[in-house]
Amino acid sequence: MQEYDIVIIGAGHNALVCAAYLLKAGYTVLLLEKRPLPGGGATTEELMPDAAPGFKFNPCAIDHLFIHLGPVVEELNLAKYGLKYLFCDPVVFCPHPDGKYFLAHRSLEKTCAEIARYSSRDAQKYAEFINFWKRVVGALTPVFNAPPKSVIDIAGNYDRAKLQDLLSLMGPPDRLLDFFRTLFTSSMDMLEEYFDEEFLKAPLARLAAELSTPPSQKTNAIGAMMMSMRHEPGMARPQGGTGALTQALVNLVKDLGGTIATEQTVQRVLLDDRRAVGVRVANGQEYRAKQGVISSIDAKRLFLQLMDAGDVDAADRQLRDRLSRRICMHNEAIMKIDCALSELPRFQGYNHRDEYLIGSVLIADSVAQVELAHTDPNIGRIPLEDPSMYLVVPSVLDPSLAPEGKHTLWIEYFVPYQIAKAQGTGMKGTGWTEDLKNKVADRVLDKLAEYAPNVKDSIIARHVESPPELEERLGVLKGNYYHLDMTFDQMVFFRPLPELANYKTPIERLYLTGAGTHPGGSISGMPGRNCARVFLGDRNSIGQAIADVSNSIFSTAKSTFGM
Ligand SMILES: Cc1cc2nc3c(=O)[nH]c(=O)nc-3n(C[C@H](O)[C@H](O)[C@H](O)COP(=O)(O)OP(=O)(O)OC[C@H]3O[C@@H](n4cnc5c(N)ncnc54)[C@H](O)[C@@H]3O)c2cc1C
Structure with missing residues (x-):
């Protein structure tokens, strides 16, 4: 049996960040990833190698904001491992049916000037x-x-x-x-x-x-x-796509001696004397963890799917019930549409300039339309009458993502996971079928064509992923791209539940990280870094802990009072 200090379940970007800090502290680390490639929601892939060779797509995350609020990129020196962030400017473009448009630059002043063309009060x-x-x-x-x-x-x-x-x-x-x-x-x-x-x-x-x-x-x-x-700290994308962040982390982890094993689906966390001591993967192989097991998949999946009920009950008799009933999962999920384009979408009638497509492009005609885009999915309806969407043309900022002169299109459209009155049919019983997802994609592209009429004729090939397919790809419950809902009752010290909120669990040596922990989903690396700090803190001597406390108090006082 292979033995490491720490075994991490999953190799998304948070798991990789966590691994990097632990490796730097001198531990041996193994990451086990179910997909053929690491990265989870942070990958760049040739989704259509036959129909659209040379086009690189981001099947999940594209716009990185939260990672720039933390120290991960600098602390881990990811530039040395190949990461280069390209900042967007403009950051948002949204055409409006009455001919106006919202154009936000990174500069607040420039954005206010754009708004002032229509309303000086709103600009202020x-x-x-x-x-x-x-x-x-x-x-x-x-x-x-x-x-x-x-x-x-x-x-x-x-x-x-x-x-x-x-x-x-x-x-x-x-x-x-x-x-x-x-x-x-x-x-x-x-x-x-x-x-x-x-x-x-x-x-x-x-x-x-x-x-x-x-x-x-x-x-x-x-x-x-x-x-x-989007103004501060700004919105950026790794050159080469989101997967370039993962690649930099992989380079670092390997450089530090870490091991990443792909196509290894963890099926069981192994306990001995109520302590986590390793995992078993789908082919029956077991890996031993001398210091601990860290799960980058959320607490619901970890405790309800990867552990013996008796082991969980022995640690906390309430936990399984609280995880299955207390943590609410809404029904809203993403349908993802990726297209290879022969030319840029042109927003005729909106003073089109290619630079408008550098940032996030929104189709949001009214607050009421956006409201329905979220309430409909929650009751199982597809908001098809008047689709609102978030799209990006990543190849404008980064031409390396498409063959010369060609472009990629990334569309995120909110839909239900479970379609009302279709229980038990289609993929995973959700009501989604190949035919339905393609009809929905057609409607979304029709709506986009109301603003950019050339878009449909410019599509060379497209890839559409429904929520159950996203669930299958990443393993996330109900296709939830943040692992668990990001509502106030499930944030900070409530995430995922108060008793699990500090990355520790009632099982000794079993830790949680990933989007299902504080501060939540999106590309930030923060759950990974925070979890590593807790893990290392548990192993620090009292003397080291006191030194850490004094250092942090001193540095706060220094920056505040200029000592
Ligand atoms: C369509 C879409 C668009 C998004 N857009 C953005 C965006 O623009 N900006 C942004 O900041 N965020 C965005 N997000 C959210 C962001 O991608 C995720 O919140 C983030 O990637 C979560 O990272 P993670 O490392 O915590 O988890 P994950 O990326 O989910 O990683 C977990 C890993 O564990 C693996 N795994 C699961 N089960 C097992 C198992 N049993 N054994 C072994 N491995 C397992 C998975 O395959 C995965 O690789 C988007 C998400 C989606 C789906």
Whole structure:
């Protein structure tokens, strides 16, 4: 039996980040990945090698925001391992049916000038809105970059600027209460409070709903920060596609002596005397873990599918029930459409310029349309009447993704996982069939063609993936691209449940990381880094722990008071 200090289940980007920190600390690490390639939701693949050779697609993540709020890229020196981020500017383009369009640059001032072409009031309010969310992001960044229950770690992450952001949101008691009141509202409430113009509210609602909740969802106003992050720290893509991030991490992990084994589906976590001691994969092979097992797949899958019920019950009699019933999974999922194009989509009637296609392009005609794009899937309906979508033409920023003069198109369209009244039919009983997914893709492309009429004729080949197919590819439950819902009740020290929220579990030497842990899904590397810190903290001597605490208090004081 092969033996390592640590065995990690999955080799998505969070698992790789976690592995890198553990290898740097001197542990031997094995990552076991079920797919033929590592990366999970962070890959770049030739999806249609026969029909569209030379076109490289990002089947999942494309726009990277959160990773720039943390230290992973610099701390792991990923540039040395081949990673180069290309920042988008402009960052968002959204044409509106009445002929107006929202064009956001990375610069706040330039964006306000674009908005002022239609409304000087909204331009001024936009600056206020972004400024508010920039301060919220600044105040929260230290929390994202630490285990949620590690107060010292969080405190140590505050430098002078972030402390100023935090203090600016507080002030007298009524201001603080008003701040919390804002957080408890919905993004729709906030947009109504700030703006008059629909051409502006609709794209902001669409981006806020990227947390996968309708804009009207109370307590999820925080989604509105997605636009501010496109200004600061900015939105970027690895040159060569998202998979280039994974490749840099793989290069680093291998350089540090780590092992990545692909086509190894973990089926069982092995316990001995109530401690995690290894795993068994689908072909029966067992791998021993002397120091611990880390799961980058979420707690539901880990405890309900990969462990003996008796072992879980022996550690916590409530846990299986709480995981299966207390953690809610909405029915919203993504249909992904990737196309190889012979030419760029042209947004006629919107003063088309190719540079508009550098950032995220949104089809969001009204807040009501965006609302339906999220509420319909939740009750099993496909919002086909008037599709809203998020699309990217990655090859504009990075021509290496397509043969010369050609382009790639990435479309994300929200649909139900389980189609109403179709239970037990189609793929995995969800109601999805080849025919249905292609009809839906046709409708989505028809809608896009209302704005960019040349798009349909320019398609050389297309690849459409329905939610059950995404579920099959990545193993994520109900095709949930964040592993678990990103709602307020399941964030920070509630993610995935309070008793599992600090990357530890009731089973000794069994740890959790990945999108199902704080601070959640998307490309950030933060769950991976935070988990490694907890794992290493558990093994630190008391003397080292005291030294760490003093260092972090000293560095905070130094940056705040200039000591
Ligand atoms: C269509 C789509 C578009 C997205 N767009 C964006 C975007 O633009 N920007 C952004 O920031 N985020 C985006 N995301 C979300 C982002 O991709 C994920 O949240 C992120 O990749 C999660 O990373 P992870 O490492 O935590 O988990 P994963 O990437 O899910 O990695 C887990 C790994 O574990 C493997 N695995 C599962 N079960 C087993 C098993 N039993 N044994 C062994 N291995 C197993 C999986 O194959 C996978 O490789 C998108 C997601 C999707 C699906």
